[in-house]
Amino acid sequence: MAVHQGTLIKQGAEARVYIAPFCGRKAIVKERFAKAYRHPALDKKLTSRRVTQEARCLNRCQKALIDTPTVYMVDVASSLIYMELIDGLSVREYMETDEGSTQAARTHIAEEIGRALGKMHNIDVVHGDLTTSNLLMRNNDSKSVVLIDFGLSYVSNLVEDKAVDLYVLERAFSSTHPNTEVMFEQILASYGTSCKASKQILKKLEEVRLRGRKRSMLG
């Protein structure tokens, strides 16, 4: 195992996530593992590209003062990203608690999410996998929303990509949290005030809703 003294906390199709000690702190270590079904040369290239892409998007957000985990170290050779461990529940978990079920708490979360996404789209970062599990509530006084898992993120200035990003979140919301249409409307309202091109993006979202995530029906 590549991660020394690490405790596995999540395993997905692309990566394993550990909690491990790092320079006197506890850190998250995300390991992208090799895929046996791909040609080794191709696999190495794709994996290292995705590792750097994820780290770059995280850093781009940090520099724009969007709350994201700080990247501590990138080990491209071993496909590892060491990053800040965020103390807090995911929005998904939080919404299931008594505190997170109140109207006031939900309005606060919605505003925070909308603001974070608006700022992220302002710097042309498209998250690519927005779900309520990839949004954390920082366990401090401000209870700010932290965006995590930039494994599928990329830089794009296309209205289409940003609208699809919102659409993916809308679908994730309606499938994991029934009867939260009002809350999603609040997210979009907050998004509208913080994102510069929100008018065009929200208009595009209407279009995406009618046809789904994929633009072309061919192939």
Added chain:
Amino acid sequence: MESFPIEAVPEAGLVHIACYTGVNNASALKERLQAQDKTLAIGLVESNLILDMFQLLVAATKAALDERAGKLRTNSVNAEIVYNLSPTNNIAESLRRFGISDSTTSLMAISIGGEAAAVLEEMNKTVDGTLTSFSDLEQGTDLATLRKYFKIDPKVTDKAQVLDWIIGAMAMKNVL
């Protein structure tokens, strides 16, 4: 002196860090570094640019990792630590900014591996100054210069956030 494990590269051993004030021989040490004197086997860092021990430990971890991979960009693991503290890929500039200068009076000595007692003896022999603790150095952090070098956004004021910004920039410098 304090010693810390390098969790990401455990086989490298411990990293030893000692802080000195009232240093008298900075210019002689700098000359030895520039002449690539192999008998000077410790890294020397300008202490007023170190905001938190974490910053130096991350730089040391990256140096240990690159040494294991045979990918050092400078000529020694100690110089690599100093280089890693900087956000730019310019080696000369990084060493000049984060290494010691002729006017340095307080510095941090750092060394990877070896036994603590022997390392401390070597450091005390090399540096002509008073051994102190990091907490006694801390007041001397030159935040204005750090802000300039790392181009830190003026809206970032909290110490923990400043540190996060610095660590993030250090982590990204070799990610092309």
